[in-house]
Amino acid sequence: xxxSVAPALVSVPLHFANGLRFVQRFVLRCGEKAPKPKVAxxxxxxxxxAKTGSLVFRAKTRKAVAGTWENVQNKAGxxxxxxxMSCEGYQSTDIRDTWGWEQIGQEDIQGLLRVNVTRAEQxxxxxxxxxxxxxxxxxxxxxxxxxxTTAPPAVEWVEGYEQxxxxxxxxxxxxxxxxxxxxxxxxxxxxxxxxxxxxxALSLES
Numbered sequence: 001x002x003x004s005v006a007p008a009l010v011s012v013p014l015h016f017a018n019g020l021r022f023v024q025r026f027v028l029r030c031g032e033k034a035p036k037p038k039v040a041x042x043x044x045x046x047x048x049x050a051k052t053g054s055l056v057f058r059a060k061t062r063k064a065v066a067g068t069w070e071n072v073q074n075k076a077g078x079x080x081x082x083x084x085m086s087c088e089g090y091q092s093t094d095i096r097d098t099w100g101w102e103q104i105g106q107e108d109i110q111g112l113l114r115v116n117v118t119r120a121e122q123x124x125x126x127x128x129x130x131x132x133x134x135x136x137x138x139x140x141x142x143x144x145x146x147x148x149t150t151a152p153p154a155v156e157w158v159e160g161y162e163q164x165x166x167x168x169x170x171x172x173x174x175x176x177x178x179x180x181x182x183x184x185x186x187x188x189x190x191x192x193x194x195x196x197x198x199x200x201a202l203s204l205e206s
Contacts, residue, residue: 054096055120055147058139060110060184064164067133076101076109079134084113084123086131094119113138117146121179124149128172128182128189135168137184153180155190164189 059080066072072079077098084090094116101111115123120140124147127138143152158174161167171182171189180192 053117054114055117056141057113057115057120057123058110058141059098059113060108060137060139061135062164062184063107065130065135065168066109072109072134073103076111080111080113080136083131083134083136084126087126087129088119088122090119112141120147124181124192125175125179126181127192128168128175128184130165130169130172135165137189138181139183149180149194151195153192154195155183155192157185157188157190159188 061072061080063069080098081090081092081095084095085092095113096116097114099112101109103109113123123138124140128135140147144150158167158171161170168182168184168189171191175182175191178191178193180194183190183192
């Protein structure tokens with residue numbers, strides 16, 4: 001019977017098809033004389049291609065606008081890929097990777113997408129669109145080059161709707177004029193706009 005097992009969680013750099021990523025792994029030490037893993041600072045150099053060739057976005061959907069909720073729960077990465085490819089004709093190689101999917105509370109699922117930089121602007125534009133009953137909302141981890149908008153844009157919230165789906169539809173119609181897509185917050189959706197164009201709450205007539 002083991003009586004002196006000491007678990008630990010460490011980050012390990014691994015090479016994947018799309019580059020270097022750190023993953024977490026459990027290690028176990030058993031016995032008083034068991035070897036102890038050493039933790040060392042490792043300098044990682046990322047090639048210029050890896051830096052400029054892709055951008056990472058956070059993707060989110062909510063149960064009320066997610067289509068078949070069970071499918072999204074079970075296969076979140078595939079669901080988001082299918083949504084993006086249907087909305088704007090993305091190829092499988094345009095979305096390099098998806099990871100970190102998690103359910104937040106009872107209503108939201110979110111994760112990360114790595115997208116080829118040549119399609120990054122289009123990813124913003126389709127944020128909030130609906131395909132197959134599913135709406136997804138996209139936000140870059142950082143508003144920085146090579147995005148054209150390099151500072152967080154202002155948001156004008158859509159008001160006057162009880163149903164999230166109806167509000168999101170209105171927001172998407174308005175967002176087509178600005179090219180920055182729709183943002184989802186806790187209780188409502190809004191249209192991202194350059195800061196000089198903001199004026200307050202929006203409705204369909206805006």
